Amino acid sequence: MEMKKSLSKKVLGLILGFGPGIFAIGYTIGTGSVTSMxxxxxTYGMQLLWVLLLSCFFSGVLIYAYGNYTLISGETALYSFKRHIKGGKLIALLIIIGIxxxxxxxxxxxxxxxxNIIFEILAIYFPNLRASEYEIVLLIAIVVIVIMYGLLLIGKYTFFEKILVIFVSIMGxxxxxSLFMVYPxxxxxxxGLIPSIPDVKGGKMLVAAFVGTTMAAATFLSRPLFVKGKGWNMDNRGQQKRDAILAAVLVFxxxxxxxxxxxxxxFHQGKPVTHVLDMVSTLEPVAGKFALTLFFFGTLSAGLSSIFPCLLIAPxxxxxxxxxxxxxxSKQFRIITAIACLFALIVPIFGANPIEMQIVSQVFNxxxxxxxxxxxxxxxxNKKIMKEHHTSKWINMILILSLMFACLISYNGISALLNYF
Structure with a gap:
């Protein structure tokens, strides 16, 4: 009995001991990522697995690079852009607005x-709720966002980290x-590991959405602040590296x-998902109620784990x-997060299709x-900042490749949005 308790304590300690990489997973795997996947x-089976693999690889290197920079310089990203890069103020402001x-x-x-997912779960047990679907979905959205805002006001870094760890663990x-029950x-x-883009309407946009959600700029820029929040210094360089690798591997x-x-x-049923309800009607006959409930629970955890970081990003x-x-x-933090909460209610208020909105929003990233x-x-x-700490040729080479990849995907995203609108 004592052995079981000590083992469960060790597992819990390992999960709660996860570093700032948990925020990388929180930012990256939200309902945006879940929806895109x-x-x-x-729609396309495993055809876009190569995009996911490349995005996660480059993401891991960028998470490591930003974290390492902070450990060496003691400075955060945008603050450093403003101080050390010519035209850095404009670049920083464009990044703040864009992200x-x-x-x-x-x-x-x-x-x-x-x-919508909470409503679908409730509707399974109380079918009469469907008569007031719009009102109940809106009420659920208001309750969720009010709870999240309340948690933001009372929380510190470690508190945010623990909540995210719980959501991400349930989600994963x-x-x-679910994968053991239904698999390709x-x-x-x-x-899927051979590069190809689906030559159909919406194929390009989905590729851009994939990269927008897995190579999320917000993940890298927030990394320095979370590394500082964790209290890490030069003694934690090895830990920072392992944390970045683990985050990238788990995201993939x-x-x-x-x-x-x-x-x-x-995919083989020929039933592409376009609405939240599609996931219920198509998954249940194939996977059964247990797998469906698990999948929904995971998707809901993904959503809740992303609301937190998304509310935090602007401040x-x-x-x-x-x-x-x-x-x-600070007053600034409370006001900006309150505006973000009101902004979040736009889709539920207007009753728009959240899945379509989610894909389009990922492309902007x-x-x-x-x-x-x-x-x-x-x-x-920059030798003045890095001093004796030289950046390896491998890191530079991978960052240049990731830049080429990002430019290619940005061009792809522009053409996809032009076709969409």
């Missing part, structure tokens, strides 16, 4: 999908267990599991630009990505 898996716009758009879809387990053929997984594993479940259950970036320090008790990569390249190769 479900739509991709149900806040992308994340707040994403927030609308996240809250809409989360409220839910999707991975190994040959489909292998083919969970995202690939979601895509694989959607591919295994829906984080602004605090970074101003001083490099985040004060969660790719446009500031090249600026974010150029910024860290310039900082890491």
């Amino acid at each position: 479900i739509v991709a898996g149900s 806040s716009f992308g994340q707040w758009n994403s927030l609308m879809g996240i809250l809409g999908i989360s409220a 387990l839910s999707f991975l267990i 053929l190994p040959i489909e997984v292998a083919k 594993a969970i995202s690939a599991a979601i895509m694989a479940v959607a591919s295994g259950a829906l 984080i970036l602004l605090a970074d630009y101003q001083s490099g320090k985040l004060d969660t008790n 790719v446009f500031v990505l090249p600026l974010v990569i150029v910024g860290i390249l310039l900082l890491l190769n």
